[in-house]
Amino acid sequence: MNIKVENLTKTFGAQRAVDRISFEVNTGEILGFLGPNGAGKTTTVKMITNYLIxxxxxxxxxxxxxxxxxxxxxxxxxxxxxxxxxxxxxxxIDYLEFCANLQGIPKEKINGRIYEMVRVCGLNAEKHKKIGELSKGYRQRTGLAQAMIHDPEILILDEPTSGLDPNQIVEIRKLIRELGREKTVILCTHILPEVEATCDRILIIHNGKIVADGTADTLRKQAQGQELMRVKIEEGESNVIFQSLQELPTVAMVDFAGREVNRFEVQSKPGLSSKKDIFQLCVKNNWILTESIPIETKLEDIFRNLTMN
Amino acid sequence: MKQIWIITKRELGAFFNSLIAYVILILFLGFSGFFTWLFGSDIFMVGQASLRSFFSIAYWTLFFFIPALTMRLLAEEKRSGTIELLLTKAVSDREVVLGKFLSTLILIIIALAFTLPYIITVTNLGNLDLGAVICGYLGLVLMSGVYISIGLFASSITHNQIIAFLTALFMGLFFHLIFDILANSFTGFIGQVFNYLSMTVHFESISRGVIDSRDLIFFISLMILGLYFAELSLSRRNVSN
Structure with a gap:
């Protein structure tokens, strides 16, 4: 099932929580929904789940x-x-049964679904305890179990991995990825590595408006524009190497990387790549290229750029 | 319809799991039993084979106990946020309100059912007017329905259970007492209006054994009104956070 949101606006009194946003999520897609606190993520999600109108x-x-x-x-x-x-x-168990009943699962399938969810979410040891007696992690698993009990076509998870231990986080992410193959998933989170690890597409919302929409790679390209490399070149005089790098036609700027000798940061001219030129320069001068690391703009930086005024 | 029943069952479970139900049952039976059989103008004092004294005691005990039952119904869910979880499932606001209403009404009916042995006892004491007894119970159930729906509305306007309790009691007090007093101090049309709004008048009329459509309209329209406002105030989540 695909979700299509058009010109969605929500005002609370004078405050505009969500301001004319439009986007689409298709079946088989995992959408990472990002934004600082109070950006309107939760309000949007509440509207998609029909809690708010x-x-x-x-x-x-x-x-x-x-x-x-x-x-x-x-x-x-x-x-x-x-x-x-x-x-x-x-x-x-009672709670899962209640949710299953409400979501209209046929009676004969309810027990099967409950045990499936208990298994998937690792609730077996605690299934007869009252929810209030569970630790935070187990409550989170119960929350996930109730969300998935009716095998929904659309899954909307607001911070699904908070309170889980690292093993469980890996498992839940894997589960979300698996589900995402045939279902529509919207994942709200602050944890940026989680978005990279699980989501096909990222939507960043700020002050009620969409400020970025695309895969992690496209966002990076947009934010970065120019290629940035860290190289280490040995067997040569530092200043000579610096000079030669600077003279390469594809290179826009060279900088010493920190205090270490012979390590440089090389920024290419927009739209060009200097990787090959650097290699050939080294071959020509009998220098040895021991390191060549492309520096990616971190998602954190993109996020900060887009959401800080 | 099915959804309402699922919610009713859960709410009943919550009543019995959290001991509220047992406390209320014991208190209700204790109070009404004590005043019906042992103290004040009890059955032996009156010297008639009728359950009038029980009905007038239950009339007051239920008035106080019902707000204690209804106060948590929506206020607690709003405070803990579970209302969001509930309303995003395949249920409508109305089904949630009706389910919760029904669960409390069933609890009250269970409490009243425990007093059925009184009938047997009194029948052995003398000639009991069974019609009046049935109407008396019907009156109690209808009155409970009205106070439950008022209590649900009170619970829907706040996150705080104490406020819900006091609001319900305050609103109930008008029907229970104040309109009756006002009816006595006004004459003419206004007096009639207050007279019609008084719970006491309708309850006494029905527990005398007369089922009058005017009484039924009073009870049922108040119930519907309370439930309607409860539903309306649930949907107020859209106006502010």
Whole structure:
């Protein structure tokens, strides 16, 4: 099922939480939804799950308007809200059964689904405990289990790995990737490596507006523009090498990288690559190229650039 | 319909899991039993084979206990955020409100069912007017319905259970007492209006054994109104955070 959001706007009093945003998510796509606190991520997600009704704009799921078919469409959405609210007085199993019932799973399949979720989310040891007695990690797993219990076509997860241990994080990410092959997944998170590790596409939202939309690679290219390399060239006089590098036609700027001798940062001219030229320069002068590392702009930097005023 | 029942079952479970149900049952039976059989104008004092004294005790005990049951229904879910989880499942706001209403009503009916042995006892004491007893129970159930729906509305406007409790009690007090007092101090049309709004008048009329459509309209329209406002205030989440 694909999600199509058009001109979505939500105002709370005078405040515009979400300001005319439009995007699409297709089946088999994992969308990473990023943004600083208060950017409007959670409000957007709450509108897609039909908890809030937009002030303006439209949400279509599989070509059907969400507001006219809410009851039907909600059956196909699995949602893990921010802060993972749960009924603390209920045992895990009872809670999963309650969710399964509400989502309209046929009676004969309910037990199967519950045990499937208990297995997938690693809840077996704690399944008869009350949710209030569980540790944060196990509560998070319960939250994930309830979101996926009805095998939804659309999965919306707000910070799914918070409170999990590293092993569990790896497993959950793997699970999300697997699910993402045939389902539509929206992943809200602050953890940028997680987005890189799991998402096909990234959407960055700031002050209620979309400021970036694309794969991690396209975002990098947009942010970077010029190729940046760190090279180490030995068997030569530092200043001579510096001079020669500077004279290469594809090189825009050379800089000493830190205090280390013979290590340089080379920035190419826009649209050009200086890798080959550097190699040939070394061959010509009998220098030895011992390091050549392309420096990628980190997602963190892109994020900061886009969301700091 | 199915969704309402699923929510009702969960709420009943929550009542019994958190001991609220047992505390309320014991208190209700203790209070009403004590005043019906042992103290004040009890059955032996009145010297008639009727359950009037029980009904007038239950009329007051339920008035106080129902807000204690309804206060957490929506306020707690709003505070802990589970309301978001609930409403993003395949249920509508209305189904949630009705499910919660029904669960509390069922709990009250269970509490009332425990007093059925009173009927057997009193029948052995003398000639009991069974019609009046059935109508008395019906009156209690209808009155409970009204206070539950008022309590649900009170619970829907706040995150705080204490505020929900006091608001419900305050609103209930108008129907329970204040309109009755006002009806006595006004004459003419205004007096009639207050008279019609008084719970006491309708409850006494029905527990005398007369099922009047005016009483039924009163109970049922108040129930619907309370539930409607509860649903409306649930959807107010759209106006502010």
């Amino acid at each position: 937009p002030t303006m704009g439209n949400i279509e799921i599989d070509g059907k308007s969400l507001f006219d078919n809410a009851e039907e469409i909600k059956k196909h959405i699995g949602y893990l809200p921010e802060n993972n609210p749960l009924y603390h007085e209920m045992p895990v």
